[in-house]
Amino acid sequence: MEEDDVTEWEEAEVGGAFPRLAEAALGALGELAENCGAAFLPYLEPSLAAVLDLTQFPQCQVRGAAYEALGSLSCCGRGRENQTAPSPAHQGAFQALLSGLRAEPEVGGALGAVGGVGRILQAPGPAPKEWLEPIGAALCDVIAGKIGCLRTRRDGDETSQLAELREAASDWLLELGAAMARAQTGSDPAQTGSDPSHTGSDLTFPPHLFRRILPSLLAALADPAHPGARSWAAAVIGQLGHALGAEATPFLPYLGPALRLAAGDADAEVRANVFYAVGRVGEAAGHAHLEGAWPGAELCCHALREGGEGPGKVRDNALGALVRLGVPYEQSLPLALRSLPLSQDLQEEAPVLRWLLGAGTERLLPHVPALVRGVGPALALNRLDPALSQSLLALLRRVGGPTPTTSGWAWPRWTPAHAAILGRLLDDVIADQ
Known part of the structure; x- marks a missing residue:
């Protein structure tokens, strides 16, 4: 690109095709930096110089894409063997990203900067320990509305813009917290095979x-x-x-x-x-x-x-x-049974049904119809893991007597089809025992 072309983009290309091309190029550059790993390191400094130039582009979409690329550049090559501390180029990319997030005058650019922070937290290998506190401070300042684009807006749309940005920032808080806890304990989920959000500590x-x-x-x-x-x-x-x-x-x-x-x-x-x-x-x-x-x-x-x-x-x-x-079960069990089955938030189903298993047969015997009504849909629709299903079926067999068939039980608000499915499941459990 000629020098004259470089100075003309602010005037001639803002409304043309250049912004879209720049966004696409920045996205591709970030992908290369992430996927090539250490092989990209010889190109890091010239790429960083080009990206930093585009953080001053007049259109916020291009600036946002540049900040996301900075996130990728700041951690390219991470996760390689014998990894050392961040190089000056990595540090420069990281500091430029955080500075841009705080000073960015428009929401589109700030959203890109939050996305760049997310790329750092998601990259292969752990983020440098010394970066975690500055990332945490920056995300907290987004949520508190202390960054540039939220302090300067006066167009009446500040609340919705704040909501969009703070939700984006809050999406990374748990991952940040897990990374900080891992840095504190020295554990690495990639080596232990554990859940990256759990470090063995509460x-x-x-x-x-x-x-x-x-x-x-x-x-x-x-x-x-x-x-x-x-x-x-x-x-x-x-x-x-x-x-x-x-x-x-x-x-x-x-x-x-x-x-x-x-x-x-x-x-x-x-x-x-x-x-x-x-x-x-x-x-x-x-x-x-x-x-x-x-x-x-x-x-x-x-x-x-x-x-x-x-x-x-x-x-x-x-x-x-x-x-x-x-x-205590004496207080909670009747309320729980009258509130089953769950109707919308099925993520709560497995914890609730495991809790029911802990109540024991003696407590559940007076509530057999409510118990069947409460656990039946999850069993009949086969939406539980096999171990939990088998435990619940065994429980139904115990509370239902020696031959708990569909004909001998009350089926409040049950369809014949669901009753037949549960009956067959019970028969299978009986046959296996």
């Missing part, structure tokens, strides 16, 4: 980062005008609160009253995420059954009693929370 998110964003989360949870913000805040509190493990305890006095109030929200999606948070945070902190320390048991029981939540995601999540909170 703590997979640092409390100081949670403390940094807690005011923003609580403000969003109480935002009267935007149910989407309230729903997002409740979900993030649930995810991060669970990842805090026992370190969630100091935050209970702040979270408990906020979630208690939000549990009465007029929006069903907000309430569903509130109960998600109630269960996850209470389970992590270990104070769930103490209503003075955590309102979980009280809120869940109220939602599941007659006159509370009807069938749907809110009731499903309230039930999922109830079984995580350590509420």
Whole structure:
């Protein structure tokens, strides 16, 4: 490219084909840097110079693509044997990415910068330990609205832009927390074969980062005008609160009253995420059954009693929370059985049914019709893992007597087809024993 061409792109090409070509080229460059690994290192510095030039392009879509490419360049070659500390070129790409994220004047560019941060966290091999705190600080500042594009907007669309950016940033927080925990313990999931989000410790998110964003989360949870913000805040509190493990305890006095109030929200999606948070945070902190320390048991029981939540995601999540909170079976079992089967949030199904198995035959004998009604759909529709299905079928056989056939049982609200399927499953279990 001639020098004159370089100086003309700001004027002549902004409205033409050049921006689209630049975006495509930046995307391809990032892919090459990621996939070629160490083979790309000889081209790193000239590529970095070209990408840095495009972070000043007038159109934010090109700047966003440039920031994503910086994320790829900052970790190209990572994961190779005998990996050393980041080179000056890697450090330069990383610092340019974080500086661009903080100073970027438009949301499109900032979204690209958040995507670049995600590429660093997802690249092969662990991110350099010294990069994790700056990444955490930058993501927290996005959520708190402290970056350039959110401080300078005055066009009336600030709330939706903030929501878009902070959701993108929050999507990386759990992965960041897991990386920080791995760096602290020195474990590597690639070598152990473990889940990358679990490090063998209850703590997979640092409390100081949670403390940094807690005011923003609580403000969003109480935002009267935007149910989407309230729903997002409740979900993030649930995810991060669970990842805090026992370190969630100091935050209970702040979270408990906020979630208690939000549990009465007029929006069903907000309430569903509130109960998600109630269960996850209470389970992590270990104070769930103490209503003075955590309102979980009280809120869940109220939602599941007659006159509370009807069938749907809110009731499903309230039930999922109830079984995580350590509420005694004498109090929780009747409420759980009347709330089954789950109707929408089937991710809660396996935890709830495993909890039912722990109730024991003696407690379940007075509730056989409700038990069959509650577990039957999951069994008849074959949506459980085989081990859980077999355990539940064995339980039904025990509570149903010596010959638990479909003709001898009550089938409240059951279709003949489902009853026949479950009957055959029971017959199979009996034949195997």
